[in-house]
Amino acid sequence: MLARTCLALAIALAALPSLADEAKTPTPKELLAKATPAEWRTPDPQNLVYMDLPQGRVVIELAQEWSPLHAANIRTLIREHYFDGTQVIRVQDNFVTQWGDPDGDDKKKAKSLGTAKETLAPEFTRKDGKAYPFTKLPDGDVYAAEVGFSDGFPVARDGQGEAWITHCYGTVGVARDTGAETGNGSSLYAIIGQAPRNLDRNLAVAGKVIKGMEILSAYPRGGEPMGFYDKPAQRVTISSVRLAADVPEAQRTPIQVLRTDSKTFAALVEAKRNRRDAFYTRPAGKIDLCNINVPVRDPSKKS
Amino acid sequence: MLARTCLALAIALAALPSLADEAKTPTPKELLAKATPAEWRTPDPQNLVYMDLPQGRVVIELAQEWSPLHAANIRTLIREHYFDGTQVIRVQDNFVTQWGDPDGDDKKKAKSLGTAKETLAPEFTRKDGKAYPFTKLPDGDVYAAEVGFSDGFPVARDGQGEAWITHCYGTVGVARDTGAETGNGSSLYAIIGQAPRNLDRNLAVAGKVIKGMEILSAYPRGGEPMGFYDKPAQRVTISSVRLAADVPEAQRTPIQVLRTDSKTFAALVEAKRNRRDAFYTRPAGKIDLCNINVPVRDPSKKS
Numbered sequence: 001m002l003a004r005t006c007l008a009l010a011i012a013l014a015a016l017p018s019l020a021d022e023a024k025t026p027t028p029k030e031l032l033a034k035a036t037p038a039e040w041r042t043p044d045p046q047n048l049v050y051m052d053l054p055q056g057r058v059v060i061e062l063a064q065e066w067s068p069l070h071a072a073n074i075r076t077l078i079r080e081h082y083f084d085g086t087q088v089i090r091v092q093d094n095f096v097t098q099w100g101d102p103d104g105d106d107k108k109k110a111k112s113l114g115t116a117k118e119t120l121a122p123e124f125t126r127k128d129g130k131a132y133p134f135t136k137l138p139d140g141d142v143y144a145a146e147v148g149f150s151d152g153f154p155v156a157r158d159g160q161g162e163a164w165i166t167h168c169y170g171t172v173g174v175a176r177d178t179g180a181e182t183g184n185g186s187s188l189y190a191i192i193g194q195a196p197r198n199l200d201r202n203l204a205v206a207g208k209v210i211k212g213m214e215i216l217s218a219y220p221r222g223g224e225p226m227g228f229y230d231k232p233a234q235r236v237t238i239s240s241v242r243l244a245a246d247v248p249e250a251q252r253t254p255i256q257v258l259r260t261d262s263k264t265f266a267a268l269v270e271a272k273r274n275r276r277d278a279f280y281t282r283p284a285g286k287i288d289l290c291n292i293n294v295p296v297r298d299p300s301k302k303s
Numbered sequence: 304m305l306a307r308t309c310l311a312l313a314i315a316l317a318a319l320p321s322l323a324d325e326a327k328t329p330t331p332k333e334l335l336a337k338a339t340p341a342e343w344r345t346p347d348p349q350n351l352v353y354m355d356l357p358q359g360r361v362v363i364e365l366a367q368e369w370s371p372l373h374a375a376n377i378r379t380l381i382r383e384h385y386f387d388g389t390q391v392i393r394v395q396d397n398f399v400t401q402w403g404d405p406d407g408d409d410k411k412k413a414k415s416l417g418t419a420k421e422t423l424a425p426e427f428t429r430k431d432g433k434a435y436p437f438t439k440l441p442d443g444d445v446y447a448a449e450v451g452f453s454d455g456f457p458v459a460r461d462g463q464g465e466a467w468i469t470h471c472y473g474t475v476g477v478a479r480d481t482g483a484e485t486g487n488g489s490s491l492y493a494i495i496g497q498a499p500r501n502l503d504r505n506l507a508v509a510g511k512v513i514k515g516m517e518i519l520s521a522y523p524r525g526g527e528p529m530g531f532y533d534k535p536a537q538r539v540t541i542s543s544v545r546l547a548a549d550v551p552e553a554q555r556t557p558i559q560v561l562r563t564d565s566k567t568f569a570a571l572v573e574a575k576r577n578r579r580d581a582f583y584t585r586p587a588g589k590i591d592l593c594n595i596n597v598p599v600r601d602p603s604k605k606s
Contacts, residue, residue, distance in 0.1 A: 093517040094472050094596075124585075139445050142591045169397050169497045178581045193520075194472045194497055194594055198578060198587040214396040214524040217496075221517040275501060278481045282427075284501040288445045291497055293397075 024277045031267050032258070032295055039262035040297065041152075043255065047071065048244035049078065049207070050253060051099075053088075053236060058212035059253055060172055063153055065132065066165050067123035067204050070174055073116050074185040074206060075243060080114040082186065083241035088219060089187075092227025094194055097216045098175055100187030102235060113186060122180040123204045129163025135261050137269065139286040143197045147289040149260035153208060154289050156200065165205040168195045168290035170213050174204040192217040195290035210257060210296050258295040268295070327580045334570050335561070335598060342565035343600065344455075346558065350374065351547035352381065352510070353556060354402075356391075356539060361515030362556055363475055366456055368435065369468050370426035370507050373477055376419050377488040377509060378546060383417040385489065386544035391522060392490075395530025397497055400519045401478055403490030405538060416489060425483040426507045432466025438564050440572065442589040446500045450592040452563035456511060457592050459503060468508040471498045471593035473516050477507040495520040498593035513560060513599050561598040571598070 049060040062071040077083060083099075090098040103109035126132065134155065136148040145159030147166070154171070157163040167173065171191045176183030183204055190209050209216065219236060222229040229235050244252050258265050269292060274283040352363040365374040380386060386402075393401040406412035429435065437458065439451040448462030450469070457474070460466040470476065474494045479486030486507055493512050512519065522539060525532040532538050547555050561568050572595060577586040 091521075093520055142442050142445060143587055143589045180584070195591075196594065197589075197591065198575065198583070198594070200587065201585045202583050217396055218394075218521055218523050220521050272501065280501070280505050281483065282504040284446055284503065286446045286500075288498075288500065291499065291501070 025271045025275045025280075025283075026267070028268055028271070028295070031264055031271060032297075035258065035262070035264040039259050039264050040256040040299070041259050042299075043210070043244075043257060045244035045247075045252065046075070047207070048252075048255075049074070050240075050242045050244060050247065051083070051212075052239045052241070053215055054239070055215045055218075055236075056212060057253060058215055059210050059255060060207050061152065061210050061257070062207040063165055063205055065151070066126060066153065067174075067206060069120045070123055070183070070185050070204050070206050073120060074188075076116040077113065077186055078241050078243050079246065080116070081240075082111065082114060082116065083238055085237060085239075086111070087235040087237050088216075089229065089235055090189075090227045091192070091219045091221050091229075093221045095192065095196060095227065096173075096189040097192050097219060098187060098189040098227075099238060100175065102232065104187055113184065116184065116186070118184055119179075119181040120184055120204075122183070124180075124201050125162050125164040127162055129157050130161055132163055133261060134163075135265070137287065137289060137292075139273070139288070141289060143200065149265075149292075149294070152210075152257050152260050152294050153205075154292070156289070164201055165208075166195065166289060167191050167197055167199045167203075167205070169193070170209040171195075171205055172207045172209060173199065174206050176203065190216045197290075210294075211253070211255060254298050254300045256297050256299045258297075260294060265294070268292075328574045328578045328583075328586075329570070331571055331574070331598070334567055334574060335600075338561065338565070338567040342562050342567050343559040343602070344562050345602070346513070346547075346560060348547035348550075348555065349378070350510070351555075351558075352377070353543075353545045353547060353550065354386070354515075355542045355544070356518055357542070358518045358521075358539075359515060360556060361518055362513050362558060363510050364455065364513050364560070365510040366468055366508055368454070369429060369456065370477075370509060372423045373426055373486070373488050373507050373509050376423060377491075379419040380416065380489055381544050381546050382549065383419070384543075385414065385417060385419065386541055388540060388542075389414070390538040390540050391519075392532065392538055393492075393530045394495070394522045394524050394532075396524045398495065398499060398530065399476075399492040400495050400522060401490060401492040401530075402541060403478065405535065407490055416487065419487065419489070421487055422482075422484040423487055423507075425486070427483075427504050428465050428467040430465055432460050433464055435466055436564060437466075438568070440590065440592060440595075442576070442591070444592060446503065452568075452595075452597070455513075455560050455563050455597050456508075457595070459592070467504055468511075469498065469592060470494050470500055470502045470506075470508070472496070473512040474508055475510045475512060476502065477509050479506065493519045500593075513597075514556070514558060557601050557603045559600050559602045561600075563597060568597070571595075 047062040141147040144156035174183035175187040350365040444450040447459035477486035478490040
């Protein structure tokens with residue numbers, strides 16, 4: 001009901017713009033249609049990860065500027081084909097989907113990390129946070145002094161110079177043992193529920209899923225504590241993980257991300273803060289950091 | 304890695320409490336073990352809905368006090384077996400799972416609502432919000448003047464007397480057409496992602512999933528716009544929906560909910576705000592309304 005009728009209405013309004021209420025907030029589609037080519041960026045293929053699963057491809061953008069040691073180690077693991085044949089080992093509802101070597105905790109059975117490092121200096125925050133681009137959001141945050149976006153990543157700042165990528169839906173983090181230096185990128189997790197912001201500053205963020213979240217979020221939840229699967233057969237096997245840079249250009253997944261310092265992005269944020277149309281009669285007037293999706297597009301299908 | 308080792312550690316610490324660091328935050332399990340019987344409430348079976356799906360049972364508590372007209376209409380629909388054979392029609396990633404009559408928008412094919420009403424006065428907020436129990440959270444909110452819990456439901460207040468149940472993970476809302484009065488409870492949705500708080504005050508909240516969210520959140524996302532399934536075969540059929548009150552007592556799902564005005568609930572909130580243990584070294588010191596889970600238990604399995 002809700003949705004089908006609204007969709008029909010949206011189509012009708014789009015077809016007959018002269019009938020649209022002047023007070024109606026533009027839709028994301030309308031705003032994106034007006035974005036200029038310069039407002040879209042093409043991620044560096046050195047930072048783009050293709051993870052192929054039976055259900056399709058997940059594309060992750062590595063946060064090279066925020067966790068360079070982790071990005072480098074993950075690249076090494078990818079290039080040595082560490083991840084090929086690893087599995088989705090844990091899906092905890094409203095929290096995370098985690099993948100890696102199911103025997104990673106057993107030193108005798110664990111897959112070799114090859115030339116990748118076993119431990120890394122923690123990169124949980126940046127002390128030089130002010131050096132990073134920052135497009136601030138207007139409505140504040142429960143957890144941090146200020147929040148906004150930095151080159152597509154959701155970011156928080158403490159007001160004293162420290163900054164970090166926040167755990168929002170789609171954020172990819174580095175699983176680790178209790179020791180802060182034990183995360184090496186061989187096991188990663190993606191956030192699949194309400195942003196668990198209490199993870200912020202306690203784990204390194206490796207990057208963000210920019211395509212394919214609907215694959216990672218829909219796996220059956222595991223029956224063991226913390227969502228581990230009780231039976232090995234429940235684990236989904238990752239067929240391959242590749243860096244876009246290592247894939248012939250013609251075979252890459254075409255993808256562009258809307259710049260978060262662009263006018264169109266600002267307009268999208270404003271439209272979501274104050275959505276007003278035939279359906280939404282009481283705009284929130286506010287927006288939370290993790291409620292904002294950064295649009296991506298397939299540039300070969302420009303509409 | 305992360306999780307298994309922590310779990311082992313948690314078990315070890317629990318077994319040897321004298322070795323535990325005094326500064327360690329108690330775990331939810333430790334806090335719940337100390338809850339008194341009076342801190343648990345048994346939901347009124349008139350407000351408890353059992354929705355049976357091929358993957359298991361979803362239990363919803365109706366928000367009788369907040370949307371009595373909708374609760375009454377939903378009870379009528381249930382008692383006349385309206386929902387039996389209806390389907391999950393839409394799963395939109397990071398947003399909602401919606402169920403109802405797939406032909407509900409087609410007047411010629413739509414299932415009869417029986418004696419239930421086709422339209423209802425909107426119950427999007429309560430103007431007499433101050434009359435409701437309210438346990439306030441300490442850290443504020445991006446969207447509303449104050450937030451907290453009321454008899455288990457996450458609630459926001461505008462500081463001027465109006466209050467409403469918020470759209471958090473697991474909140475069940477009443478799908479509707481563009482007209483504010485067109486929601487009648489025959490199609491409902493559950494939130495399966497980051498809390499879409501911009502829905503607050505624009506839709507009636509019918510209640511909250513208190514068991515079985517992991518079923519509703521793991522369905523494949525639909526391929527049509529807004530997550531509608533492209534093929535009828537993708538829809539999951541609901542075998543039956545019953546009120547607990549109409550089920551013989553011996554066949555009911557035993558369930559109790561921790562009182563949100565209890566000392567144990569306050570201690571759980573505080574432990575999550577300031578989690579500090581071998582793994583979490585930088586407590587957030589804050590907590591967002593929709594990051595708090597209200598514990599439920601099976602009273603027949605008291606631990």
